[in-house]
Amino acid sequence: MTEPTTTGRRAEQGVAVRLTDLRRTYAGVNALDAFSLDLAPGEFVALLGPSGCGKTTALRCLAGLEDPDSGTVTVGGRDVTGIPTSKRDMGMVFQAYSLFPHMTARQNVEFGLQLRRQPAERRRRRAEEMIELVGLSPHIDKYAHQMSGGQQQRVALARALAIEPQVLLLDEPLSALDAKVRVQLRDEIRRIQLDVGTTTLFVTHDQEEALAVADRVGVMRSGHLQQIAPPQELYSAPVNDFVADFVGVTNRLRGAVSDGSAQVLGGAVALLPGSATSGEVVVLVRPEHVTVQPAPDGGGNAAVVSASFLGAHGRVIAAADTGDQVTVQVAASAVGGFPPGTRVVLTPTGEPALAVSAD
Structure with a gap:
């Protein structure tokens, strides 16, 4: 397995993540089978694979949305396996935009800060910073129905980052968008991740997305990690025919x-x-x-x-x-x-x- 590496500012801002020997079974089928993965501080890792390979289950176990049957989840050296999602300090962006329709973009971004009892002025300032970061300042007071799908997903990303999470989790966040917007937003996500330095796990079935944005890409099959490597190495030196066929x-x-x-x-x-x-x-x-x-x-x-x-x-x-x-x-x-x-x-x-x- 290629070792995780990061440099400079990203390593200083991020936190290490370790999934160790995770097992998760549904109705006798192994969604994860002795699955292990390390993310270095500030690293952007993409999990790639066909439907049912276990990539989303791995992300959900990290998020606390699923409990593994066995194995451990460690964040920043702390075992969080039995800790609920609300106490894991993670930002999440999913395929569905999941914005509150009765709230403006600003209010959606402020929501997580409000739950954390941040002062109103701090919430306002942080929301403006995040909305600017995702390039939506002119739309800050618009409601979801007044924005395009790509704009809504940018707001969802800003909301996830506003709480300054230790880990950012992206579960196929671009799959509902048209091709041109997908390319624009994937590049924007990478730019923001490099700027902010949050350790990020990105799940996708789109090989082009994974190769374009990740520091390392892991290819999964039947609950197992077949290979994890930097994009160029994964493409040019696959370890088996499954990886070679799936990537490119x-x-x-x-x-x-x-x-x-x-x-x-x-x-x-x-x-x-x-x-x-x-x-x-x-x-x-x-x-x-x-x-x-x-x-x-x-x-x-x-x-x-x-x-x-x-x-x-x-x-x-x-x-x-x-x-x-x-x-x-x-x-x-x-x-x-x-x-x-x-x-x-x-x-x-x-x-x-x-x-x-x-x-």
Whole structure:
């Protein structure tokens, strides 16, 4: 497991979190199975995985909304496993905005401070600071129905941060928003988290969100943490085929391993640690790690199935003569050069890849 690391101001402001050997069972199904996770002070960790993998259960156990069957939850060196949610000093933002409809943005942000019996002037000043932090000062006196979904979620974030929580918990807070607003708000959440320095656990099923904002990303499956690592490491060096398939697009290409490398598409691919070391294998190759060129005289080793323009880049899907379907990332300007049926040469770039047994 990659160790948590933070630097400077974030480490000074944040608090360490440790989930140790958590187990949680529902109707005989293990939602969490000996699940352990450490967050360094000020670190932003994302949990990623398919529905039912246990990521939200882990967050709810940390929040105190669920009691684990066994295991411990430690925050700042203090065991909080049996302590109720109201005494855990955590800010929470969920998929549903959950704003009080009869309150303005200011009043919603002040609510938690009011429960903590903060003086009126302190509440007013803190609410204004938080509303400014999320970029909603012009909307401070609006009600929920007068704001867009993205604006409401910003208010929910400001409300969670206003109480200066030790830990910020984000449970798929962007999934109800449209694509453009999601990107804007995810970047805003990261900016604010870096500025404030609160230790943060973010649960999502969206790999792009997780890779874009987190210091480390943990991929879960059936209650287990498969791998946790910085985004670039997770993408470029997956520890197993589940992680490789779940994070990003992956080609599964048949080949053979010999002399420490895999032979695939007529080229050699270096092997990542944990790869099969001999025999017939399936090599997990990213689309950007394969090149495609029109074949002279109708030769080559594949035929184009389709070519798509995706804005910043293009995608060519080809049927290899081996029977494999191969996705290749190309420059957007190159898409028009690969009409369906075109014979092409597919070549691996040689970037290290994971090879798993073909059995």
